[in-house]
Amino acid sequence: MLNLILSKDIAPYVRRHKRLLLVALILSFISSGLAILPAYLLQIFIDEGMKTGSDPVTWKIPWLAFESGVFSSWHKTEMVLLDNVSPNKLLLIISAVLLVSVYIKSMSIFIAGLLAAAFGNRVVKSLRIDLFKKFISMPLGYYYNKRTGELIARSTADLTVMQSLIAHIAIGLMEYPFSIMVFLAYLFYMNYKLTLLIFLIAPFIVGLVHLFGKKVKKHAVRVQDAIAELTVNYQESLVGMRIIQGFFMGVEEVRKFTKNAEFLYKKTMRWSCWHLGLGPMLDATVFLFLPIVLIIGKIYFNHTLGELIAIIFAFSQLYSPFKKLSQVNNNLKTLQGATFRVFEIMNIRSDLQEVSVPKILSRHRKAIEFKDVSFAYSSAKKVLKNISFRINMGEMVAFVGSTGAGKSTLLDLIPRFHDVTKGKILIDGIDIREVSFESLRRQIGIVNQEVLLFNDTIINNIRYGAPWKTTEEIAFVARAAYAHDFILAQPQGYQTIIGDRGTLLSGGQRQRIAIARALLIDPSILLLDEAVSALDTESEKLVQTAIDELHGSRTIMIVAHRLSTIMKADRIFVLENGQIVESGTRKSLLAQNGRFRQLYDIQFRSQERGKNKIFS
Ligand SMILES: Nc1ncnc2c1ncn2[C@@H]1O[C@H](COP(=O)(O)OP(=O)(O)OP(=O)(O)O)[C@@H](O)[C@H]1O
Numbered sequence: 001m002l003n004l005i006l007s008k009d010i011a012p013y014v015r016r017h018k019r020l021l022l023v024a025l026i027l028s029f030i031s032s033g034l035a036i037l038p039a040y041l042l043q044i045f046i047d048e049g050m051k052t053g054s055d056p057v058t059w060k061i062p063w064l065a066f067e068s069g070v071f072s073s074w075h076k077t078e079m080v081l082l083d084n085v086s087p088n089k090l091l092l093i094i095s096a097v098l099l100v101s102v103y104i105k106s107m108s109i110f111i112a113g114l115l116a117a118a119f120g121n122r123v124v125k126s127l128r129i130d131l132f133k134k135f136i137s138m139p140l141g142y143y144y145n146k147r148t149g150e151l152i153a154r155s156t157a158d159l160t161v162m163q164s165l166i167a168h169i170a171i172g173l174m175e176y177p178f179s180i181m182v183f184l185a186y187l188f189y190m191n192y193k194l195t196l197l198i199f200l201i202a203p204f205i206v207g208l209v210h211l212f213g214k215k216v217k218k219h220a221v222r223v224q225d226a227i228a229e230l231t232v233n234y235q236e237s238l239v240g241m242r243i244i245q246g247f248f249m250g251v252e253e254v255r256k257f258t259k260n261a262e263f264l265y266k267k268t269m270r271w272s273c274w275h276l277g278l279g280p281m282l283d284a285t286v287f288l289f290l291p292i293v294l295i296i297g298k299i300y301f302n303h304t305l306g307e308l309i310a311i312i313f314a315f316s317q318l319y320s321p322f323k324k325l326s327q328v329n330n331n332l333k334t335l336q337g338a339t340f341r342v343f344e345i346m347n348i349r350s351d352l353q354e355v356s357v358p359k360i361l362s363r364h365r366k367a368i369e370f371k372d373v374s375f376a377y378s379s380a381k382k383v384l385k386n387i388s389f390r391i392n393m394g395e396m397v398a399f400v401g402s403t404g405a406g407k408s409t410l411l412d413l414i415p416r417f418h419d420v421t422k423g424k425i426l427i428d429g430i431d432i433r434e435v436s437f438e439s440l441r442r443q444i445g446i447v448n449q450e451v452l453l454f455n456d457t458i459i460n461n462i463r464y465g466a467p468w469k470t471t472e473e474i475a476f477v478a479r480a481a482y483a484h485d486f487i488l489a490q491p492q493g494y495q496t497i498i499g500d501r502g503t504l505l506s507g508g509q510r511q512r513i514a515i516a517r518a519l520l521i522d523p524s525i526l527l528l529d530e531a532v533s534a535l536d537t538e539s540e541k542l543v544q545t546a547i548d549e550l551h552g553s554r555t556i557m558i559v560a561h562r563l564s565t566i567m568k569a570d571r572i573f574v575l576e577n578g579q580i581v582e583s584g585t586r587k588s589l590l591a592q593n594g595r596f597r598q599l600y601d602i603q604f605r606s607q608e609r610g611k612n613k614i615f616s
């Protein structure tokens, strides 16, 4: 039931920690049960305990007795708890009972609160971890049209909302109806006819609660959207600070941010208005009806003033948990908004998944084969069209072509960052869709166009993919990537922290660290996408030598604009508009006088003119 109200998505999380919730609930019931005890004891305390003289007194409580027989029924009676005690002794006993009850009540409130907090926090902790796992397992394609700030907002702000509300709601949903039932029973016991009158107000109250709940939900979603918008704003500005300052757009950015902050303020106030408005509206409605109840009570039921006051008292006791319950409804609607936003991510089913029983791809020894591969990021346009080739183990092949031809995309298909739209890719004869991600990706070393490093030490960045490697092994690959010397020249050598995304290093240095990182995992397949583009000619030659040394023992696929990088390649594929238009050795391609010759000549000529060697 609770699961249904909270949302079926959170149900498994609530179930996982239900024992905590249960104990918290029992303690809440105890404390709310004990809440009426002081008021009740006070009456005995005054009426009996305060009697002067030494006449013994009796402590009785109202009770229901069951009478079996032909017409078995419940009837009101009294139960004697203590008989024949002196008033002073009764005072002492009552004081002691009161003390113990207050003590138990306080303790149960405290422990119930702690348990409820533990419950809420554990539910959200589990959800937080699962959400992160989801992020990690989501295919890269998911992130292309997502705003990072939005995802951050959902995993922080929305989860915080859930964290602050879930325990309160789960307990409130049980505790308040329980209190309401207790007081209703009491009222029926007192006067069932007048109690029935109370139900006249019910439709109005239900209407109000429903209306406010709907509004609260609507505005809560808008508030969370606005928070996400603001987070996006923070994130993009912080990441793009260099551009903002470079183009002197600070003032404009502040203006944009102010607008977003104002927007969030307005949305939050709207939400507050509906959230806080329900209480006073309920009060107004209920107290409008109260005189009517009194009048009807007097005229039609001939109640005495005393009876009416007693009923009004009980009524107000009933109203308090009811009002709290309506507030829980508002919170519930706020929670549902946040839950929806979090589970929108959690419930995404990705097409790019491991098969249920994946094969383990053993170390690649034979060949990588593309068989009639086509690929499109979206259905609109094919980026790769009917690509077929076979690269033998140990070969070094290069892909060249104009910008946007699909070279990076082609390399991305091998570690299954995307799945082919048509055709298949085989490694040693096995379709890569049939093998486990781990066995596939662990043997592919990747150096990308954009080098991504973490804000950590150089050594930790190099051993990112293989944390178990020793310092010697790390120094070995660093030497191979011609990074060792410049690393030692850093203030703390390998222990130097390289700043956010490696910003404290030069582009060329970052690239060499990325190469070392890729080499450390001892890959059988090396994918180098513009891996040496940021290096000067001299370091490029050195790194080139390092790559050449791997030639023969690994399969290497290189994408490069600078043709000097690919001179040693066994074969070259020329890619245009997603198709292979030429392929062969450098010599044969030059002899063909086709597209490759064209590219070669352009670069050669621009080199002659002493211009930058980059062409596209
Ligand atoms: N995430 C993406 N979503 C949609 N389209 C994309 C995406 N990434 C690339 N494209 C499109 O796919 C085509 C090929 O891009 P790709 O990055 O593979 O080219 P490239 O040959 O590596 O170019 P460059 O030499 O400039 O790196 C381009 O037309 C590009 O617009």
Ligand SMILES: [Mg+2]
Residues within 6 Å of the ligand: 407, 408, 409, 449, 529
């Ligand atoms: Mg590219």
